[in-house]
Amino acid sequence: MQIKNIIEEKNLKLTAARRELLEIFNFEQRPLCFEDIKDKINMDKATFYRNILMFEKESIVRGFESNDKKRYYEIQGSAHSHFICNLCNDIECLDEVRPKKLSGYTIVDTIYKGICKVCNKES
């Protein structure tokens, strides 16, 4: 979907900062934190976090905390779970669609933590 459409669909102003952010998240299609992209973007960190907050509220991106105390954000696409390595802190998107059900709960995200393929081989 076009970035312009994403923004207009939610009745948000299309600013340079928002376009920049959505272009990166749309291209990368993986979870990124502020540190990952701060050198590629042309805005203050306050602007980054305020826009991300808005994107999360509007369900344009989704975020989660990783082991490194940073929050990672990813554009909303098809539902999938994530694997976070306890050793190298790498985050992987798993293609698995989670049919997991828990009565009374709404499961939005599933995160597996453990040791990734690379780190498993090295040990």
Next chain:
Amino acid sequence: MQIKNIIEEKNLKLTAARRELLEIFNFEQRPLCFEDIKDKINMDKATFYRNILMFEKESIVRGFESNDKKRYYEIQGSAHSHFICNLCNDIECLDEVRPKKLSGYTIVDTIYKGICKVCNKES
């Protein structure tokens, strides 16, 4: 298991601080962060975090990051997964034993995020 045994099994010194921590974690049997217990314990936060680090290294407790940017620690018992509510930040232990397998990966922990029973009723 007795606290004294847990410590001696790992060849650690049983200090007052360590006994205090393990007594609380053993009694509570749920994930706790520093803030949760700081008023119940008699040690500096540096001592708390240094001992927790040791406990994690020795697989006496296990920790994970929650939505509130705090790390929660829980004594190692039977394997189970956790649910973290995106609205009230409550953490629940799920009795489910994870049968989940992923080739090449070692899954140590599973965290579900979403909306808990209480918050689901309120909305």
Next chain:
DNA sequence: AGATTCGTGCGAGTAAGTTGCATTTAAGTA
């Protein structure tokens, strides 16, 4: 007792994220 080792308290430092405020800008209206 003296020496070595490990644990602890204290205070300062770190870093991700947040907030208040003055200024700028997108976008609707004339």
Next chain:
DNA sequence: TACTTAAATGCAACTTACTCGCACGAATCT
């Protein structure tokens, strides 16, 4: 196209969950 205004931005100060260096203290060994 100029005018208007609410919303977005940059900057700097702030918050907070840890982390680290260091001096002191307690246990253990000889």
